[in-house]
Amino acid sequence: MVAKRAAIAGCLSVVCVLPAQADALQDQIVAAARTTPRDGYGFRRTLVSDQTDTPRKTLVERFDPRQPAAQRWTLESIDGRAPNAKELEQARKAKRDPTASYADIARWFGAPATRSDAAPGTVTYRFAGLPSGTIKLGSHDASPDMQVEATVNTRGKTPFVERVRMLSAKKFHMMLVASVESIVIVMQYRQQADDRAVPAETGSEFAGSMLGKRGKIRAVATYSDFTPVP
Secondary structure (H helix, E strand, O other), X not given: OHHHHHHHXXXXXXXXXXXXXXXXXXXXXXXXXXXOOOOOEEEEEEEEEEEOOXXXXXXXXXXXXXXXXXXXXXXXXXXXXXXXXXXXXXXXHXXXXXXXXXXXXXXXXOOOOEEEEEEOOEEEEEEOOOOOOOOEEOOEEOHHHOEEEEEEEOOOOOOEEEEEEEEXXXXXXXXXXXXXXXXXXXXXXXXXXXXXXXXXXXXXXXXXXXXXEEEEEEEEEEEEEEEEOO
């Protein structure tokens, strides 16, 4: 009984830290993410990227899942101007990663984590690493080395992951000529009127060197104008 009271007292002292194991809230989040359709919305994406000694570039694209696979992405502007025919053709042929989706949360959120209830309406989970294959950069699997903090918004009727921050400081090499020293990835989500969560913003920063020259590569993708697909 004394031990039980001590545990309760500890939970009431601002932050309650629970052991690294999946809990009911994690299971609920994973279940909701799994039922999130990857192509359930059309949207606009604004991508701003820059790297050391290279001018910043801004691309605006539109995604429409109702179109055939090769025509779902449309390049709308480059640095504020309309793209020319060559740029449109290059964008059409470009190899693309899978469309960003809240469904991606299901791949890793059920992993063992430490939970803290720091404030009403917010629950934070910390992961010492991610399941293999979650974050792959070329042939390198960065997943086990990622330190992750995920914030869950529990204020509404349907809890959802509102913010994720991933960090790795383990050095690795890519393509023999590039060395990556650190990775920071920040993902933010928001809920739509139908209670489904969608990407709001994703940012990444890679620091390292290429052919012996140190530098950074940054990119921020902002998502807007979501349109549900019937």
